[in-house]
Amino acid sequence: MTDIIVIGAGPAGLMAAEVAATQGLSVIIADAMPSVGRKFLMAGKSGLNLTKDEPSEPYLAAFGPLPDSLRATLAAFGPAQVMDWAETLGQTLFTGSTGRVFPKAMKASPLLRAWLARLNALGVTLHTRWRWAGWQGDALLFQTPDGPQVITATAVVLALGGGSWARLGSDGTWTQYLPEVVTPFAPANMGFVVDWSVHMTGHFGAPVKAVELSAGRLTTRGECIISARGIEGGGVYALSRAMREGAPLVMDLAPDRTLAQVSAALARPRGKTSLTNHLRKVLRLDPVRLALLAEFGMPYPADLAPLIKALPIRHAGPRPLDEAISTAGGVRLDALDDDLMLHQRPGVFCAGEMLDWEAPTGGYLISACLATGRRAGLAAAEYVAKR
Incomplete structure (x- = not known):
């Protein structure tokens, strides 16, 4: 049995794995795609906007109404912390005239390579082409190139993304395994x-x-x-x-x-x-x-x-969901405790865009995925420590 398994290798999942592994725990990351961070890399094609350098109140206000616990999670790893973290990965940053923060390299790939090297040094195991196929009792079932795999972990972090950009891995198919706690997806940041x-x-x-x-x-x-x-x-x-x-x-x-x-x-x-x-x-x-x-x-x-x-x-409504930059809907916030753990499944934590919150473009989405991934990873580590 491993200590923690993280499902999903976008920013939220990678951050959850990083903070959990830093606690000295065994961590496995499983992702359905052939390589990790595909939507993250796509976001960096036009310049990786990591965060928005602005004071806490306007930054948090951009997310609209949120439970106090989630606001606290976003505040605990806000713009300043995101920038500090990126710099520890060797990324020199600059802030544009509108407050948007970018790596000087502009692309996401240098940051992602440094991040994966850090995770490897921490002993994190990464499996690609492992698609989560639901539960088998208390264990997790995966469809893999080598056939079905069943993994048992003390704690689980789900960071499965939203329902847009299916070709990059965010296809929303995971909702079938959590039907009682999911609000249907709707397009966000769309034409x-x-x-x-x-x-x-x-x-x-x-x-x-x-x-x-x-x-x-x-x-x-x-x-x-x-x-x-x-x-x-x-x-x-x-x-x-x-x-x-x-x-x-x-x-x-x-x-x-x-x-x-x-x-x-x-x-x-x-x-x-x-x-x-x-x-x-x-x-x-x-x-x-x-x-x-x-x-x-x-x-x-x-x-x-x-x-x-x-x-x-005059318009005829939003473009299709799969064309949206991000999505609203997902795991309802009232289905989670203050540590982002599912009430109905103790030891299972949720993070990132799969949560039912909505962020505007401009660095908010990536920052919030990092912040919720950090909270879920820390909480999962605390959960393991108590077992």
Whole structure:
């Protein structure tokens, strides 16, 4: 019997294994994929945003309402601790103008290689192509290249990921083994479907800049992208939870001008100039914003200023779950104690994106996976020590 088995080799699982092995315990990691950290590596392709360097209160507020115990877990391994940890793995970091923290190497692979070397030095055993297939009594059943394997451990950490990006390992199939405690997955940090008219095809792939986006009580100045399938990008992702829950998306095409200023600009004489050219001249609207105004504003009302300041962006709902950056849903927080242990299965701890919480992009998701993995790993080690 091993002390602890960790199922899932993303950031949460690797962190759980690290802190447990540091306590001198025997640790096995099992992952269904041929190699570890696949979604982590994909996140680093455009620059590995490890965390957000900001004070504790705004950092925690970004996660929305959470139980006090989970807030404490996130606070105990927040941005400062994540940065310190990454530097112990030889990663030199820098902080961008928006507070986002990246390794100078930008990619995830150097950090992951150093991390795996640390785990190996701690004596952690890693099995790839081991897919968890549920329980066999108190033991864990795995389907492996060598046939079924049954493993017994004193404590178990489940870090199985969410339900998006199935090709990278986060396929959500584990929910069949924990049906009583799971809330169905929903997409998070995702794009939305828009059935564009033909005149928008020339703008596919274009960024929408110098706008303000709002949904419900949330507002952001982030950019978004027009794609053939709809609208996506950081500005949309920041509002995606509110939009998924039914809040309409509204775009201010001239956020640096008041409604009165827009009205005054539109009232300037335009002579024989077309309305489109007049809008371009007096409000400096670029072709993309003009196209959006035509797409969602036609036929134009007599008073165009309110529409420019609050253009409704009609969409047909979120893109499919497997295209989402992350997921909401998963193991309900009320099914866990303060140490992230399942009430119904003593000695089984849960961590990472498989928990029913939601983080925005910008470093929050990875940081929270590390923090919950750390909490679960420490708690599992404490559980073993008491046995």
